[in-house]
Amino acid sequence: MIQNVDEEPEVERQEKIKKLKKQLQLLLEESEPQIYQFQQMTHYMTKQYCNYKFHQRMKNGIENIKTLMLMDLSAVIVIFGVYDYDEITKWQQSIIICIAALLAVFIPGIGYAVVYHKYKYLKNIDSLGYLLEYTNVVLDVGEETKFLCSDGHTEIWEMEFDDDIKIKDGEEAVVIYSPSTHEMFTEQKEVMNKICGIK
Incomplete structure (x- = not known):
């Protein structure tokens, strides 16, 4: 009976350690920035x-x-x-x-x-042999974000106001990447839907 009393705190300690590890893992996952996947346009x-x-x-x-x-x-x-x-x-x-x-x-x-x-x-751009790539995002201006391109490499980009359009913080937008010029553009989702049929 004395052994069971000694084992009980050890089991509780192990449970607490497991619980803390899970919480730490969740915190680490939340702190990691989301990586957006580009897909090629036609x-x-x-x-x-x-x-x-x-x-x-x-x-x-x-x-x-x-x-x-x-x-x-x-x-x-x-x-x-x-x-x-x-x-x-x-x-x-x-x-x-x-x-x-x-x-x-x-x-x-x-x-x-x-x-x-x-x-x-x-x-x-379209005649250079590289198709544009796009993805839908919800970002804040000035937020640094990772994008995974269709060829497997990662681009890090900070959302900023585009010359032609003003996307507000937290508004859904479409980010377009040009592999031939290494340039990114931002468009409103509705505009992209009209131009290219992107939903």
């Missing part, structure tokens, strides 16, 4: 998304060009507003108007060429 989906992204980036670039045009016009108005109209000679007025007109002509042309050259690679 060739059609890749082409659709690349065209969409190219046009979206071009649209944003053209908005910036319009801003430059407004700044050009504002500068002319400010120059004529600051100086007394009688103090500016006809020759100076002509120069200011010519410079403003030249800028008004060249800013859109050169700006469009620069924007097109910067983003034309998006149109060619």
Whole structure:
């Protein structure tokens, strides 16, 4: 009977140790970041998304060009507003108007060429032989996340605001990965559904 009393605390201690180990294991599992699995898009989906992204980036670039045009016009108005109209000679007025007109002509042309050259690679992603990959996520902006690509390697990425779209913290989104450019894009799920039929 004395032996049973000695064995009882030992059994209780072993049970407590097992319970603590289980709790520790659960804590470790919870602290490990989730790894999201990418899946490949079809060739059609890749082409659709690349065209969409190219046009979206071009649209944003053209908005910036319009801003430059407004700044050009504002500068002319400010120059004529600051100086007394009688103090500016006809020759100076002509120069200011010519410079403003030249800028008004060249800013859109050169700006469009620069924007097109910067983003034309998006149109060619599908022709490089690598299909885009995607996965649905629920993340916070600034949260570092691991993604397992279809070829087996891991990409670590920190969610940030995309140029074209603002995903809110905790909102479901689609992350698109381009293996050929090692670039990631973020889109709203509804937008991806319209473009590529991703549910």
